[in-house]
Amino acid sequence: MDTGRFLAEVEQEIARLQHIADALRGLRGKSAASGGNSKRPMSAASRRKISLAQKERWAKQRARPKRTISAAGRRRIAAAQRKRWAKTKAQSKKAA
Numbered sequence: 001m002d003t004g005r006f007l008a009e010v011e012q013e014i015a016r017l018q019h020i021a022d023a024l025r026g027l028r029g030k031s032a033a034s035g036g037n038s039k040r041p042m043s044a045a046s047r048r049k050i051s052l053a054q055k056e057r058w059a060k061q062r063a064r065p066k067r068t069i070s071a072a073g074r075r076r077i078a079a080a081q082r083k084r085w086a087k088t089k090a091q092s093k094k095a096a
Helices: 003-035 044-063 071-095
Strands: none
Touching: none
């Protein structure tokens, strides 16, 4: 067999396989972009804008005053809980 002809056939096969590989890469690229795992770069300005917006949201949450319960409120809650437990214990004594 002529080496020149053999080499031409191999190169032709490589070109065909390369074409198929490119087509498959194109399909994979489309599905990855729709899946949210795209490799699109984000500019530094965009990253900074997103970062500042997120920091603003965090600052808003930290700015809210913490709610505290008064001593009287805690006593009412504790009394109600004791009453619930007493009721549960009474029912368990009846059943036993």
